[in-house]
Amino acid sequence: MSGVLEKSAVKRVVAAMETFSIKGEIKVLAETAKSAAEAAAGLGILVGQIASSIIFKLPDQSPLLVITSGRHRVDTELVASKLGVEKLERVDADYVKESSGFSIGGVAPIGWLTSPAITLIDEALNDYEVIWVAAGHPHAVFPTSYSELLGCTDAKSMMVGMVAK
Numbered sequence: 001m002s003g004v005l006e007k008s009a010v011k012r013v014v015a016a017m018e019t020f021s022i023k024g025e026i027k028v029l030a031e032t033a034k035s036a037a038e039a040a041a042g043l044g045i046l047v048g049q050i051a052s053s054i055i056f057k058l059p060d061q062s063p064l065l066v067i068t069s070g071r072h073r074v075d076t077e078l079v080a081s082k083l084g085v086e087k088l089e090r091v092d093a094d095y096v097k098e099s100s101g102f103s104i105g106g107v108a109p110i111g112w113l114t115s116p117a118i119t120l121i122d123e124a125l126n127d128y129e130v131i132w133v134a135a136g137h138p139h140a141v142f143p144t145s146y147s148e149l150l151g152c153t154d155a156k157s158m159m160v161g162m163v164a165k
Contacts, residue, residue: 004028004137004139004140005026005028005140007136007137009101009102009103009106009108009111009136009137010026010135010136010137010140011136012101012108012111012112012113012136013026013108013110013111013135013136013140013142014026014111014135015111016108016110016111016152017110017142020110020148020151020152022110022142022144022148022152024142024143024144025142025143026135026140026141026142027043027140027141027142027143028139028140029042029043029139029140029141030042030139031139032105032138032139036050036052036070036071037070039070039132039134039141040070043132043141045130045132046071046128047070047071048069048070048071048124048125048127048128049069049070049128049130049131049132050069050070050131050132050133051067051068051069051070051109051121051122051125051131051132051133051144051149052067052068052069052070052134053065053066053067053107053108053109053133053134054066054067054068054074054107055091055095055096055099055100055107055116056074056076056079056088056089056090056091057088057089057090057091057095058083058085058088058089058117058118059085059086059087059089060117062116062117062118063091063095063099063100063116063117064079064083064088064116064117064118064119064120065100065109065116065118065119065120065153065155066079066119066120066122066160067109067119067120067121067122067125067133067149067153067155068122068124068125068160068161069122069124069125069127069131071124072122072124072160072161073161074160074161075160075161076088078159078160078161079120079158079160079161082158083118099112099113099114099116100112100113100116101113102134102136103137103138105134105138106134106135106136106137106138106139106140107134108133108134108135108136109133109134109149109152109153109155110152110153111136118156119153119154119155119156120155120156120157120158120160121146121149121150121153121155121156121157121158122158122159122160122161123157123158123159123160124159125146125149126146126147126157128146129145130143130144130145131143131144131145131146131149132144133149
């Protein structure tokens with residue numbers, strides 16, 4: 001997987017990691033980390049330690065970033081209710097790329113082209129000392145902590161889902 005660290009999206013994540021003094025190093029996985037299960041298997045960790053960055057569209061068309069534990073699915077009705085909006089819209093790959101600068105499977109919670117309107121982080125991620133997030137490419141991840149991720153994303157902590165994957 002040579003060249004992954006040279007991708008512009010990964011370089012944006014590295015720059016953001018430096019800005020926020022995140023000490024973890026990016027790990028390039030032999031297999032893709034497009035799903036939480038794939039990432040966990042590649043790292044030899046629990047699926048709940050994977051922090052998946054999922055993008056939705058708010059009613060005003062702005063992006064909502066939900067950082068959820070790999071052991072959960074986002075309950076869109078619950079999140080919409082907590083945010084006081086009618087519903088969350090699913091988005092396509094083009095919307096993800098345009099709003100974040102990342103391709104699906106490699107969406108990082110930091111290093112966005114433009115900041116999401118709202119960022120939520122799943123409280124379940126606080127159950128783990130170390131969590132892993134995408135680093136701008138489907139083969140790249142980095143370790144962090146719940147509190148570090150909470151601080152550098154300016155996220156609101158919330159239980160975002162309870163349905164096991």
